[in-house]
Amino acid sequence: MLLRMLWQSLFEGRRRKALAALTVALSATLVTTLFALSVDVGDKMAREMKSYGSNIRVTPKSETMSLVVGGVDYNPLKDKETLAESDLWKIKDIFWRNNIVGLAPRLTAPVTVQVGGRDGAGKASVIGTYFDQRVPLPDDAQYRTGVRTINPFWEVAGAWPTEPDPDDTAAQVETVLVGAALAERLGVAAGDRLTLAPRGEGVTADPRSVTVSGVLRTGGPEDNAIVAPLALAQALTGLAGRVQAVDVSALTIPENELSSKARRDTGDLTAEQYDSWYCSAYVSSIAHQIEEAIVNAAARPVWQVAAGEGAVIGRIQTLLLVVSLAAVAAAAMGVSALMNTTILERAREIGLMKALGAAGWEIHALFLGEAGLVGLIGGAFGVLCGWGVAQAVGWGVFGSGVDMPLITIPIVLVISVLTVLVGSILPARTITRLHPVEVLHGRA
Structure with a gap:
């Protein structure tokens, strides 16, 4: 029953869910690009720095x-x-x-x-x-x-x-x-x-x-x-x-x-x-x-050369990590705002489910399940776009493509789902404060 409700609920408020998926996709695109570059940038930067000698x-x-x-x-x-x-x-x-x-x-x-x-x-x-x-x-x-x-x-x-x-x-x-x-x-x-x-x-x-x-x-x-x-x-x-x-x-x-x-x-x-x-x-x-x-x-x-290479590459990889975290945080805040609006719009639906005997965890599972599916769809789209952007950056900066390991795909998908779930934590708490009598009479 829960899965059926989840599937039907997924198509409710399609515009907001599409916007949330797009937000996650943009974050996943950036994360995929930066992850691919951070894995491959070490060798590429090292090759570029070989121009400074042995x-x-x-x-x-x-x-x-x-x-x-x-x-x-x-x-x-x-x-x-x-x-x-x-x-x-x-x-x-x-x-x-x-x-x-x-x-x-x-x-x-x-x-x-x-x-x-x-x-x-x-x-x-x-x-x-x-x-x-x-x-x-x-x-x-x-x-x-x-x-x-x-x-x-x-x-x-x-x-x-x-x-x-x-x-x-x-x-x-x-x-x-x-x-x-x-x-x-x-x-x-x-x-x-x-x-x-x-x-x-x-x-x-x-x-x-x-x-x-x-x-x-x-x-x-x-x-x-x-x-x-x-x-x-x-x-x-x-x-x-x-x-x-x-x-x-x-x-x-x-x-x-x-x-x-x-x-x-x-x-x-x-x-x-x-x-x-x-x-x-x-x-x-x-x-x-x-x-x-x-x-x-x-x-x-030659420690002057070796230390210089290591310092530059290490700082670049740190920069890529910071930018990735910032992208994930921004996506989580965007999803949080969208989910909060969605819950307020569906307050009557939530009140009706509570009045019919639905447990709080079941309602939470329904909304968090929707969020997870949105994150998964947005993450999958972001991986594809991120791979393309990474290749464009690789050819534009280094003159060659970027080798993206397959482990990137599950990692980005997990990050995308977690981003949406983290962004849904605060809106989900609103559900517990909704009382059936108030929302069904339009006082919530």
């Missing part, structure tokens, strides 16, 4: 071994040890390999630079790296990475240098980039020829003649150096197949108390905490896994 630096373990002598931090092994270039693929073979956006090795070679046929020469450094190099992986033979991936903010006036193919070791490296400050000091531009002669103790490599393909501006130390394919720096230093450091760009989640504790000492973690930390994309856990993958390597997060 957030992990991998170096030989000896680089982290310092000796304090007379108050001076001294490392006698600095720049003495190197890493094997052949081990770089292991960085993309860790548990969080899909979070590794890209990597770029570095090898610095001090050189003497002579410009074309001009007299005189200057001193500079050649920074060898990958620009857009193919690095064969066990599961992806065509994987490409380099500074063009992890440092998209680098500006090149001219063309990027060409790089040798890993399968063609006889290929000659002939083009380089010259930093903007060094180019101005040497008076060189794209198209000029340079002769690079290695300098330093024990270096016997022959001078190399190269062409400037472009002028590089980064705002960093590269502006005062020559940036070349890694193979050229290896030839100038005699360190074939070796690198001094690797810059890694990884997608991470904001640091919290657990990651801070692990950062101090993983030995302080319980087995459960360690598993949780290890299986979460904290920058510290990704760095730890890189150290496990490459022998004698030390991976250190």
